[in-house]
Amino acid sequence: MNLLRFYKFFCWERIFVFFLFLIIYVQHSSEDVIDQWTRQGTALIEEAKIVGGQIRQCTCAEQRACIVEMQEQAMGCIDTCWNMFSKITVHPDKLRVCFGRADAIIENFIKCFEDNVDSCLPNFEDKKIPKVNITELFRLGVEKIEKTRKQLTKSLTDGPIRKIINTASEFGVCVKDCFLAKNPNKFCFDKKDCQPLLLDTKATKSLRRCTKMIDWKKESGDLCECSVKSGINDLHQYCPMLKLIGGGQKGKNKSTGK
Structure with a gap:
């Protein structure tokens, strides 16, 4: 999977992705969005690999230190850029509260992924793995998000939903630029001269295991309702559909014993 996404290089993406959910679930509810992300993330990381390049595999302590550092940087950038949502609500602070629960959910998801993916070594050893160009991976990821945004808004008129998606995209660019500014020369993994495998x-396999812990569709429905209460009234028409999809999925899981 996309290294940046799961180690919160793209922690801001959850904000943008939520708004994409509103369109994806309504227009393509039969598709498994997580499966799409898995395929896309795998393709991105393969594309960003340096041909013939190798690097030492991180110890778990090194990996955790970098995750914590980048997480703190990204969260600081989110706070810095959050007022951009004043374009779509007069209460951006209330909207931020809505994502408080999402922060905790995604933190648990990332911890689960980290614990199950076996990407690090318990002790230091000079084990070489294929090297990924992190800057290029970052660029490709942002490029993919922008492409998705354009595809989703292509069929939309210049209405409120287009404005919401565009604002979320602008917010993402702001956070990305802020994050890069905090790492002008090297990322944490570059400084330690190691990368996760x-x-x-x-x-x-780890992704699927960890996603089972979260009812993404229900959470999206709840987040939609909270966003409406924070002043983004134009999302109101989408919330019942998201709640219905989430409730249907929950019922399906109960009936199948999953």
Whole structure:
């Protein structure tokens, strides 16, 4: 999977992705969005690999230190850029509260992924793994998000939903620029001269295991309702659909014993 997404290089993306959910679930509810992300993330990390390049695999202590550092940087950037949502609500502070629960959910998800993906070594050893160009991976990820945004807004008129998606995208760019400014020369993994190892099969298996802990569709419905209460009234028409999809999925899981 996409290294940046799961170690919160893209922690701001959850904000943008939520608004994409509103369109994706309504227009493509039969598709497994997580499966799409898995395929796309695998393709991105393969594309960002340096041909013939190798680097030492991080110890778990090194990996955790970098995750914590980047997480703190990204969260600081989110706070810095959050007022951009004043374009779509007069209460951006209330909207921020809505994502407080999302922060905790995604933190648990990332911790689960980290614990199950076996991407680090318990002790230091000079084990070489394929090297990924993190800056290029970051660029490709942002490029993919922008492409998705354009595809989703292509069929939309210049109405409120287009404005919401565009504002979320602008917010993402702001956070990205802020994050890069905090790392002008090297990322944490570059400084430690190591990287986590993310094997496609192991990462996919871990991803599926951890996503089962979260009812993404229900959470999106709840987040939609909270966003409406924070002043984004134009989302109101989408919340019942998201709640219905989330409730249907929950009922399905109960009936199948999953």
